[in-house]
Amino acid sequence: MQIENAPILTIQHPESGDHAATGQSVVASGVWQVHTLSRRGVLKGITRTLAALKHKDTLAWDLSGIERLDHIGAQMFWNAWGKKRPAQLMLDPRQEELFNRIEQASGLSLARHRSSPLQWIIVLGAGILNFFEHLKAFIGLIGLVVQDLGRFIRSPRTGPWREISANIYHSGFQALGITALVGFLIGVVLSYLSAQQLKMFGGDIYLVNILGMSVVRELGPLLAAILVAGRSGSSITAQLGVMRVTEELDAMLVMGISHGYRLIMPKVVALAISMPLLVVWTDAMALIGGMVSAKVELGLAARYFLQSLPEAVPVVNYNIGLLKGATFGVLIALVACHFGLRIKANTESLGRGTTTSVVTAITVVIVADAVYAIIFSGVGF
Amino acid sequence: MPDVKRTPQRLNLRPDEEVGAPVVEIRKLWTRFGRTVIHQDLNLDIYDGEILTIVGGSGTGKTVLLRQMLGLERPSQGCVKVFGEDISEATPEQLQDMRNHWGMLFQQGALYSALTVFENIAFPMRELRALPEDVIRDAVLLKMDMVGLGPEHANKMPSDLSGGMVKRAALARALALEPRLLFLDEPTAGLDPDLSDAFVALIQTLHRELKLTVVMVTHDLDTLFALSSRIAVLAEKHVLAVGPSCDVLRVDHPFIKHFFLGPRGQRALEVLEERQARDDMESEN
Numbered sequence: 001m002q003i004e005n006a007p008i009l010t011i012q013h014p015e016s017g018d019h020a021a022t023g024q025s026v027v028a029s030g031v032w033q034v035h036t037l038s039r040r041g042v043l044k045g046i047t048r049t050l051a052a053l054k055h056k057d058t059l060a061w062d063l064s065g066i067e068r069l070d071h072i073g074a075q076m077f078w079n080a081w082g083k084k085r086p087a088q089l090m091l092d093p094r095q096e097e098l099f100n101r102i103e104q105a106s107g108l109s110l111a112r113h114r115s116s117p118l119q120w121i122i123v124l125g126a127g128i129l130n131f132f133e134h135l136k137a138f139i140g141l142i143g144l145v146v147q148d149l150g151r152f153i154r155s156p157r158t159g160p161w162r163e164i165s166a167n168i169y170h171s172g173f174q175a176l177g178i179t180a181l182v183g184f185l186i187g188v189v190l191s192y193l194s195a196q197q198l199k200m201f202g203g204d205i206y207l208v209n210i211l212g213m214s215v216v217r218e219l220g221p222l223l224a225a226i227l228v229a230g231r232s233g234s235s236i237t238a239q240l241g242v243m244r245v246t247e248e249l250d251a252m253l254v255m256g257i258s259h260g261y262r263l264i265m266p267k268v269v270a271l272a273i274s275m276p277l278l279v280v281w282t283d284a285m286a287l288i289g290g291m292v293s294a295k296v297e298l299g300l301a302a303r304y305f306l307q308s309l310p311e312a313v314p315v316v317n318y319n320i321g322l323l324k325g326a327t328f329g330v331l332i333a334l335v336a337c338h339f340g341l342r343i344k345a346n347t348e349s350l351g352r353g354t355t356t357s358v359v360t361a362i363t364v365v366i367v368a369d370a371v372y373a374i375i376f377s378g379v380g381f
Numbered sequence: 382m383p384d385v386k387r388t389p390q391r392l393n394l395r396p397d398e399e400v401g402a403p404v405v406e407i408r409k410l411w412t413r414f415g416r417t418v419i420h421q422d423l424n425l426d427i428y429d430g431e432i433l434t435i436v437g438g439s440g441t442g443k444t445v446l447l448r449q450m451l452g453l454e455r456p457s458q459g460c461v462k463v464f465g466e467d468i469s470e471a472t473p474e475q476l477q478d479m480r481n482h483w484g485m486l487f488q489q490g491a492l493y494s495a496l497t498v499f500e501n502i503a504f505p506m507r508e509l510r511a512l513p514e515d516v517i518r519d520a521v522l523l524k525m526d527m528v529g530l531g532p533e534h535a536n537k538m539p540s541d542l543s544g545g546m547v548k549r550a551a552l553a554r555a556l557a558l559e560p561r562l563l564f565l566d567e568p569t570a571g572l573d574p575d576l577s578d579a580f581v582a583l584i585q586t587l588h589r590e591l592k593l594t595v596v597m598v599t600h601d602l603d604t605l606f607a608l609s610s611r612i613a614v615l616a617e618k619h620v621l622a623v624g625p626s627c628d629v630l631r632v633d634h635p636f637i638k639h640f641f642l643g644p645r646g647q648r649a650l651e652v653l654e655e656r657q658a659r660d661d662m663e664s665e666n
Contacts, residue, residue, distance in 0.1 A: 034559050035481055038511035047513060070559040072512065072520050079516060097590065102519075105526040110499070110518065110535050346494030346540050 005030040005067060006042055009049050025060035025088075026053060032066050032073030050080035060088035063095055074098045078106065138338050141264070145334065148258070148265040163266035164273075171232035171267075172274025176281060179227055183282040186223060187215065187289025195297040204298050208305055211290040212313035217380065220283035221321050222369055225328035228275060229361035233336040236267055237357035240340025241350045249341075259341070268333040275329025276322045283321065316380040324372055328365050335361040390424075391632045394624030396431050396611060402465065403428050404562055404594050405450055410459035412445055419445060421618040423459070429561075432588060432595040432608050433623075436640065437615030443598045444488075446615070447564055450596065451485060452476060463562070481509075483562040484555030488570060490547040492539040498525070498550045499535040505557045524553040527590075528583060545576040549583075556587065565597040569604045581607045602641070606650070614640075627657075 007030040030036070037043050053059060063069070063077070078099070083106050091099065116122065152159045194210045240263065243249045249259060287309070294300040339357035343349050405427035412420040419442035427433050435443045448454045449461050452468045461468045464482065466475055492501050502521045506512055512520075522532055528549040539547060548568065555563060568584065569577040581604055588595055599605055605612065606626055613623040616636040622629050630641050630650070641650065 034506075034509070034512075035478075038509040043511045043513075071523055072506075072516065072559065075516050075519050075523065079519065101527070101590075102523060105523040106519070108522045108526060108532045110522070110532055113536075344540065346538065348495035 005036075006039070007032045007036055007046060007066075007073065009046060011049075011053075024056075024058075025062060027062045027065060028077075029065040029067070031068045032076070033068055033070045034072040037073060037076070046076070050076065054080055055082065057087065059086060060090075061086050062090040064090045064092050066092075066095070069095055069098060071098060071102065074102055078102050134338075137342070138334070141334060141338050141341075144260045145265055145268050148260045149269075151261065152265065152269075160262055160266045163262060164270050167267050167270030168274045170235070171228060171271055172277060175228060175231055175274075175278060178231070179224055179278055179282045180285045182223060182227060183220070183285035184289040186219060187211070187286035187291075188293045190214065190219070190286075191290035191293035192297055195294060199298070204300065205304075205308070207290075207294055207298065207300065208308045209312040211287065211294075212309050213317065215286045215290065216283055216313050216321050217317040218369070218373075220286060221279045221324040221328060222365070223286070224275065224278040224282040224325065225332065225365045225369075226362055228271070228278065228329070229332045229336075229365060230358055232271065233332050233361040234354050234358050236333065236336035237340040237343070237354045238350065240337060241343035241353055244341070244343050245345045245350065247345075264333075264337045267337060268330055271329035271333040272326050273329075275332075276325040279321055279325035283318075314380050320372070320376055320380060324369065327368055327372075331364050331368055332361045335364055390620060390622065391634060392622035392624050392628060394611070394628055395426070396428050396625075401429060403462075404464060405596065406462040406465075407446075407450075408460050408462070410446075410449070410461065411457045412442060412449070412454075413457045418618060420456070423615075423619045425613055425620050425623065427594065427596055429594055430592060431610040432584075432597065433611050433613060434597045434599060434605050434609040435613050435615060436599065436605060438636070438640070441615045441618075443615055444566060447566055447596065447598055451483070451564060452479075481558050482560055483564065484558070484560035485564040486548070486551050486555045486566065486568055488566045490539070490551035492542075492547060492551055492554070494539050497536050497538055498530070498542070501539070501550060502554045502557050505554065509558075521553075521557075524556055525550075527556070527587065528553045529579075544571050545573075545580070548572065548580060552583070552587075556591070559591065560593070562594045562596070565595060565599075567599055567601075568597060569599065569601050574603075577601065577604065578607075584608060602648075602650075 008028070010027045010029070012025045012027060037046070061077070061081075066073075074095070085099070085103070191207065191211055194207055195204070198204055198207055198210075240249070252259060252262065291300075291302055291305045294305060295302060336357050339353050339360065343353040403426040405425070407423060407425040410420050410423040411418070419440075423446075425446075435446060437443050445454060449456050450463060450468070452461075452463075452471075455469055460470075463479055466479065468476070468479070471479065492498070493504065496504065499521055502524055503517050506517045506520060522535070525532065525535065530546065530549050530553065534542070534546065534550075539550070542550060552568075565584070569580055572580060584595065585608065587593060595608075597604075597608065609626060611624055612626050612629045614621045614629060614632075614637055616634075621634060622632045622637065629637065
């Protein structure tokens with residue numbers, strides 16, 4: 001790149017004996033282009049000089065000595081002149097064109113949007129309306145899935161088997177590794193902590209009860225659900241969102257293929273199937289983790305652990321865990337699809353939608369877990 | 382390396398006017414994707430003030446070549462010099478300096494979808510962290526006016542714009558920092574004929590007003606003949622011919638014959654000849 005001359009403003013004072021009418025004159029030289037202006041420190045000096053010269057109508061301006069001038073450089077002068085041509089101005093023919101352009105565009109102004117003093121009420125109202133709108137759309141989505149399920153049951157042979165199987169693979173099989181790791185570690189930690197407390201009053205053997213009940217009834221389903229909400233929930237939302245951005249959703253509608261039947265119902269069914277299986281898997285891993293830790297910490301034999309587990313945990317708890325798993329799976333899929341379908345065709349909406357989807361899915365799962373805790377408060381002890 | 386049967390370069394004409402050193406200089410460029418060779422020993426010079434159009438069939442690497450000039454992709458071999466600097470060896474500061482001196486119009490516009498039209502155009506100016514906000518505001522409105530977007534569109538989001546307006550807004554953004562070199566990737570693709578003509582006229586005006594050097598990739602023969610001062614034909618993995626359109630058309634090669642002189646090309650050519658005849662008449666008068 002060539003080295004360019006910095007933009008310079010020189011103020012010339014009238015020589016003595018000059019004509020009385022001629023005041024100061026300003027001579028500009030150098031390269032007045034955005035690149036030279038934006039160099040460090042250049043603009044500050046120029047802005048200061050120009051500001052000092054503002055509103056001095058008697059000044060004579062000579063820009064003909066400028067090597068190169070661009071729109072941004074010209075705009076600097078134009079703003080210093082108070083958006084009109086000064087009375088005494090010397091320009092090159094090329095610069096003339098630039099200033100004609102700017103003069104033409106200077107009448108344009110941006111529309112300001114005014115904010116009302118009751119803005120907070122508007123925001124609050126919009127928030128509440130937005131919530132009810134989400135609720136309505138979500139209920140609508142549940143209805144849609146039920147209808148599609150009816151259609152699927154009536155004619156199972158033409159159903160979206162392939163999509164269901166693919167979704168089970170993605171949301172179930174591929175989640176085995178992460179759920180195993182997290183389940184095992186939580187089992188180890190829980191068992192270790194409980195053993196510390198139980199040792200104090202010699203209740204070592206009750207470790208199986210504590211661990212078994214908490215893992216099978218609560219922690220297994222909840223851990224699996226939170227992991228799946230983070231993994232599959234976000235991917236479902238993002239997938240649907242990208243399909244909106246690339247107009248694939250519209251393409252499906254145009255072909256007469258319903259989103260509900262091909263995209264949403266298979267995901268809901270797949271998660272309803274794979275989540276209980278993941279719950280069993282997570283339960284098993286957490287119990288194995290607990291067993292290992294119990295062996296190390298309390299010297300509790302694995303054989304004893306396994307033998308006393310059925311007595312400590314009535315089988316109904318296991319069934320409650322499975323039911324929770326299936327419910328959480330359905331909820332995660334529905335929430336993810338709900339937010340996925342509402343994504344607009346821009347990148348910001350995609351990012352925000354995915355975040356909201358995961359946060360909402362996890363919240364909904366925990367709320368549902370609390371509801372189950374109340375419903376089954378007298379069962380399984 | 383499999384030996385490819387190639388015809389040597391048939392035509393290599395520089396612009397008619399006196400030209401200085403080339404703005405873009407491509408020397409012995411090779412591009413490979415896996416085992417596929419896209420460019421083999423490709424040479425091309427682009428001179429100050431011209432509008433050079435790169436044409437070629439699908440998959441001949443036109444867009445790849447454009448991306449290599451912008452430093453978005455690295456050639457496997459050879460060098461690309463822009464403003465006299467080798468782009469793959471430039472320091473980050475030099476690269477930044479180059480980037481402030483060129484503008485690119487992407488095929489789909491590539492407007493930032495989270496920003497309004499105004500913010501999109503103001504973005505490169507604000508990024509300099511030097512210009513005062515009132516100058517930026519006026520400069521953005523000026524740029525919008527230049528590409529024919531009224532101030533009422535300033536606060537719209539890109540998703541609310543029609544295809545033609547997206548192109549205009551993207552062009553305004555490409556011009557934001559007064560580039561010397563403007564890259565256009567399929568500038569008229571996806572526009573209706575009227576809009577496409579208007580866009581061609583717009584680029585012509587801007588080229589004249591801002592003394593731009595324009596590098597363009599296009600399939601549209603109307604745009605091609607209307608705008609280009611020179612054409613570079615990419616075929617057989619190199620630049621088969623480069624020169625003013627009338628000279629390129631005379632080159633005897635199956636691809637050129639097919640591309641320009643097929644039924645599609647004939648129509649565009651008639652328009653060109655008509656215009657040339659008109660220009661000749663005007664110059665005689």
